Amino acid sequence: MQPVQLSLLPEEVPAPPGIVIARLPGTDVAAAVTLLASLIAKMADPAGTGATGGE
Numbered sequence: 651m652q653p654v655q656l657s658l659l660p661e662e663v664p665a666p667p668g669i670v671i672a673r674l675p676g677t678d679v680a681a682a683v684t685l686l687a688s689l690i691a692k693m694a695d696p697a698g699t700g701a702t703g704g705e
Contacts, residue, residue: 671679692698693705
């Protein structure tokens, strides 16, 4: 068996995020942002106490 070198770079350079988001329907982007914000809030307060931890 001969060694094979795998490239670390994709064959195609992905489009910048702004271009990708512009191609998506607005309702899908809004839903994704809402879900992401919810996940961030849950991770910031996993116990669901409403405390910020910095007070």
